[in-house]
Amino acid sequence: MKAGYVAFVGRPNAGKSTLMNKLMGQKVAIVSDKPQTTRHRITGVRNEPGGQIVFIDTPGIHKPEHRMNQRMVDAAVDTLREVDVAVLVVDVTEKPGAGDRYVIELLGSAKCKVIVVLNKIDRLKQKNQLLPLMESYAKALPVEAIVPMSAFHGDGLDALVKELLAALPEGPPLFDEEYFTDQTERTLAAELIREKVLRHTRDELPYMTAVVIDQFEEPAEPGEPTKIYASILVDHQSQKPIIIGKNGEMIRLIGTEARADLQELLQGKVFLDLHVKVRGDWRDDERLLDELGLRR
Ligand SMILES: Nc1nc2c(ncn2[C@@H]2O[C@H](COP(=O)(O)OP(=O)(O)OP(=O)(O)O)[C@@H](O)[C@H]2O)c(=O)[nH]1
Numbered sequence: 001m002k003a004g005y006v007a008f009v010g011r012p013n014a015g016k017s018t019l020m021n022k023l024m025g026q027k028v029a030i031v032s033d034k035p036q037t038t039r040h041r042i043t044g045v046r047n048e049p050g051g052q053i054v055f056i057d058t059p060g061i062h063k064p065e066h067r068m069n070q071r072m073v074d075a076a077v078d079t080l081r082e083v084d085v086a087v088l089v090v091d092v093t094e095k096p097g098a099g100d101r102y103v104i105e106l107l108g109s110a111k112c113k114v115i116v117v118l119n120k121i122d123r124l125k126q127k128n129q130l131l132p133l134m135e136s137y138a139k140a141l142p143v144e145a146i147v148p149m150s151a152f153h154g155d156g157l158d159a160l161v162k163e164l165l166a167a168l169p170e171g172p173p174l175f176d177e178e179y180f181t182d183q184t185e186r187t188l189a190a191e192l193i194r195e196k197v198l199r200h201t202r203d204e205l206p207y208m209t210a211v212v213i214d215q216f217e218e219p220a221e222p223g224e225p226t227k228i229y230a231s232i233l234v235d236h237q238s239q240k241p242i243i244i245g246k247n248g249e250m251i252r253l254i255g256t257e258a259r260a261d262l263q264e265l266l267q268g269k270v271f272l273d274l275h276v277k278v279r280g281d282w283r284d285d286e287r288l289l290d291e292l293g294l295r296r
């Protein structure tokens with residue numbers, strides 16, 4: 001039997017969390033079309049007849065401009081020291097740049113094995129565009145395998161699982177068969193709300209918002225709702241009316257969509273109370289970052 005740790009790493013927006021969710025068969029990481037969606041490490045365990053794979057989703061590696069971003073990048077880089085295999089997720093529709101070279105350098109000096117996933121192939125007009133990319137990654141890094149993928153459509157998943165099991169060391173399972181993820185309901189709730197904020201905001205706003213759960217009350221009796229009180233933090237006073245929207249339309253939309261997801265997550269009724277709070281420079285506030293669960 002095989003068992004080991006596998007990290008998804010790469011540039012922001014490459015599809016790491018989409019891939020993680022597909023491999024877990026359930027949403028453990030939020031996804032959006034904005035870069036820098038994932039802010040902390042997320043662990044999930046998948047049991048296979050051939051062994052156990054412990055996945056770790058990490059924030060996209062980018063140039064950090066705030067304490068928050070430094071913690072995000074550190075979380076990704078530190079993870080490389082703890083895993084058996086790093087899966088480098090690459091968006092094939094993006095031109096390679098300095099950021100990609102930096103990630104390749106990091107992986108080159110890491111001790112773990114590397115598998116490259118060339119993601120979003122559904123968006124390639126010509127499949128022969130893949131070959132030069134495969135060649136360049138094979139040249140740039142000692143790789144175990146290069147797997148073309150459409151994480152969104154689930155194409156290439158089986159091939160990746162096969163390569164992962166081949167690359168992992170022999171050993172007994174690392175986690176109990178029942179263990180699924182390290183994400184608590186409280187964390188997932190905050191993340192699902194943040195996902196809706198990301199979905200409905202543009203420009204700088206997605207980067208300047210965070211979600212804090214102020215209170216999470218389990219139902220006292222069966223059939224009663226779980227009561228969740230949460231705050232959406234913004235950086236400036238001027239951003240508050242954007243999140244609230246005209247006549248409160250925006251925050252109602254965010255609330256409605258988040259509540260639907262939360263009810264599915266918690267398998268029951270949810271009462272959701274959302275507030276918008278201004279916390280200037282929260283992205284550099286170490287205490288708040290601790291509270292948000294971003295590792296130092
Ligand atoms: N067309 C297409 N889109 C994809 C695919 N995989 C992911 N996406 C989209 O790419 C965007 C980013 O996906 P995420 O999974 O959030 O990317 P990520 O690498 O986790 O991003 P960060 O957390 O910001 O580092 C989302 O809009 C996804 O729906 C794919 O295979 N095909």
Ligand SMILES: [Mg+2]
Pocket residue numbers: 016017018029030031037038058059060
């Ligand atoms: Mg992500």
